[in-house]
Amino acid sequence: MISINKFKNFPNLVLTIAVKNIKMKYKNSALGFVWSLLHPLAYLLIFILVFSNAFAGVERYSLFALIGLVFWTFFNSSINQMLQAIIANASVLKTIAIPKLLFPFSALIAELITFLLSLIPFFGLMFFFGLQLSVELLWLVPAVIIFAFFTFGVGLLLCTLNVFFRDIGLLWNTLSPAIFYFTPIAYSSSLIPEKYLTILQFNPLLHYINLMREILYNNATPSLHLWAVTTGIAVSCTVIGLLVYNRLKNNFVSFY
Amino acid sequence: MAEIVIEVKNLYVDFFVQNQAVNSFKDLVMSLGLKSPFQRKSILKGVDLEIKKGECFALMGKNGSGKSTLLRTLAGIITPTSGEMIVNGRIAPMLSIGAGLELELSGYDNIKIIATLMGMNNSEIKTATAFVETFSELSKEDLKMQVKRYSAGMIARLGFSISVAQTPDILIVDEALSVGDIGFQEKCAQRINEIKKSGCSIIYVSHSLTELKRICTHGACLVDGKIAMVAEIDKVAAYYESLFHQHA
Incomplete structure (x- = not known):
């Protein structure tokens, strides 16, 4: 059957589409890939100028903020790309029988490739800001994988719903700056008053940023509790995303 | 008996569409969730079809009768709501x-x-x-x-x-041949002939009856999501034309 044939080819398909997405994103721009570095750097500059005095209690503030920014940038741009992935490829999905999952998944892989490449210059900068080398940094590998699964689940859910209600995309544009400030990226969660900290716990991003900071900022092995929470959220989000996608995918065709 | 490459039995395809009675978010809220924002619209209502190996099959029907939906379902792009569908071979859909x-x-x-x-x-x-x-x-x-x-x-x-x-084993063509200049159109027709000669089955949708008669031997006419007639190309073409003159 055709479908089996196509699935054997899936990794190749994903790579081709991901590379295409990267090419398309930076096509006709003089700086190209540098843009993906400039965005977090611009925010970093603002944070250092504005907040480094206010948060004087945070040691090596530049490193602290940069870690948060790098992972936020990956999350935010992945969601942005995934949200449009199915709608933008409607003409292909109407003419060729391929799993629709290909497009959101490739969008994530494209962002992941960009993110991993951006880590090279960012690591240089982190050393400049006081990052210390240690074996614990290797925890970053599973941490990034877990974070990617979380992003995939959220992105797939939003992408699926966005086919039926374009409000989802608009809602995300409105909410993402709010989520950005609701997540301890520029500040430390230790600055939050005790009584509000419980509310902040419901922001899944908080746990991922904490995880990354444990590894990159504290050079520590993250606690089992932190691993459990982040893995749990990632698995639940991926399962929910896939369930909703599978339930609704056959109804996409009249909404492109 | 020639080998059958496509066999479709009692095929139903529904679309999920916006409920016209719920036009705005206000309507949705005012109905207190009683009205669903979506409803089902059936496009194909029990289609039966058999296409033999090497056959060149014409599909006719008025705009909106379900031709493209049927082609997309055969190509595996749309999942049918119910019914049986057996496809033997690799399909190349040329839908747009x-x-x-x-x-x-x-x-x-x-x-x-x-x-x-x-x-x-x-x-x-x-x-x-x-x-x-x-x-x-x-x-x-x-x-x-x-x-x-x-x-x-x-x-x-x-x-x-x-x-x-x-x-491919099965080629699906949805009014795709009117492209390019005259030279290229001839080339396209030649290529289709080549593919046909290689033993491939072709399902062809077009509103040009001369083109259909030139390429196809058999055909079917879709009326409102059902196959109204399957026969030799001339008979189907005559039936299709009569659809437009009934009320004239």
């Missing part, structure tokens, strides 16, 4: 020329992307690229250029060439 072409990228990039989407592996893509180079008559310089700088005819040439690069 130029779908999936990325205007910002070069002709070569596009060949690679679309061929990959069509399920070709690397060596097949190489063969297909060579085929497109000769068949489309676009020069290597043209193919290195971004597709947005192509003329409409050049885009059609590129799109058509990619979609006929491989010889």
